[in-house]
Amino acid sequence: MIDSYNAYLFDLDGVITPTVELHRRAWAETFDAFFASRGLPPYHEEEYFASLDGRNRFEGVRALLAARGVALPEGVPGETGLDSVIGIGNRKNAAFTEVLERDGIAPYPGSLRLLDRLASQGARLAVVSSSRNAEAVLRAAGLRERFLAVVDGVVAEREGLAGKPAPDTFVRAAALLGAAPSEAVVFEDAASGVAAARAGGFGLVVGVDRGAGPAALLAAGADRAVPDLAELLEEDA
Numbered sequence: 202m203i204d205s206y207n208a209y210l211f212d213l214d215g216v217i218t219p220t221v222e223l224h225r226r227a228w229a230e231t232f233d234a235f236f237a238s239r240g241l242p243p244y245h246e247e248e249y250f251a252s253l254d255g256r257n258r259f260e261g262v263r264a265l266l267a268a269r270g271v272a273l274p275e276g277v278p279g280e281t282g283l284d285s286v287i288g289i290g291n292r293k294n295a296a297f298t299e300v301l302e303r304d305g306i307a308p309y310p311g312s313l314r315l316l317d318r319l320a321s322q323g324a325r326l327a328v329v330s331s332s333r334n335a336e337a338v339l340r341a342a343g344l345r346e347r348f349l350a351v352v353d354g355v356v357a358e359r360e361g362l363a364g365k366p367a368p369d370t371f372v373r374a375a376a377l378l379g380a381a382p383s384e385a386v387v388f389e390d391a392a393s394g395v396a397a398a399r400a401g402g403f404g405l406v407v408g409v410d411r412g413a414g415p416a417a418l419l420a421a422g423a424d425r426a427v428p429d430l431a432e433l434l435e436e437d438a
């Protein structure tokens with residue numbers, strides 16, 4: 202089923218590496234401190250899926266604050282206090298980076314098997330991530346050289362590409378691989394990323410359920426939802 206496409210676009214956090222867990226913990230730690238400092242109801246894990254999952258760091262902060270009806274100034278680059286959008290984002294990133302550097306990261310075994318299989322077929326692969334940490338995560342996992350292109354938060358900012366749920370970063374990655382969207386497969390674990398792929402008219406959109414739930418992934422436009430990418434290998438064997 203997946204073998205007949207010309208290009209394969211992988212989200213990173215939660216699709217290739219379990220860094221989604223690191224992101225979730227870092228966000229929880231940061232927003233727990235933020236809400237406690239203001240005497241507001243505690244952060245809830247559902248807020249991760251509704252506002253943060255798959256989104257660019259600062260867009261995620263803005264979305265969550267808007268959902269809570271909290272208005273904060275934007276802040277200035279480099280700030281780490283909990284009283285601005287940039288400060289909250291930077292605080293969370295420091296927590297994420299500390300754990301990544303200390304513990305490293307290994308890919309999901311099932312994802313590695315799919316990457317191996319696609320590599321053995323000479324398939325063209327790219328990573329499409331909202332994260333500005335994508336290059337560091339790929340290097341930590343020893344996977345950087347497997348991808349012909351990486352369109353991440355740094356590239357999106359440099360090229361003025363709108364982030365997920367807009368389709369722009371996926372469309373750009375497909376173009377870098379020389380494929381039309383209809384000839385490419387997208388693998389995504391976040392509803393915002395699935396919606397981006399659907400909006401871009403991709404040939405196949407596979408939702409990977411790492412907590413969002415199959416119903417949310419299908420509702421966002423996934424053609425199918427799987428618990429792990431190894432499932433696709435077994436079907437094709």
Ligand SMILES: O=P(O)(O)OC[C@H]1O[C@@H](O)[C@H](O)[C@@H](O)[C@@H]1O
Nearest residue numbers: 214224254255258331332333334
């Ligand atoms: O690593 P950065 O630049 O802060 O990116 C943040 C986001 O990157 C995405 O890839 C993750 O799915 C989100 O959960 C995360 O919040």
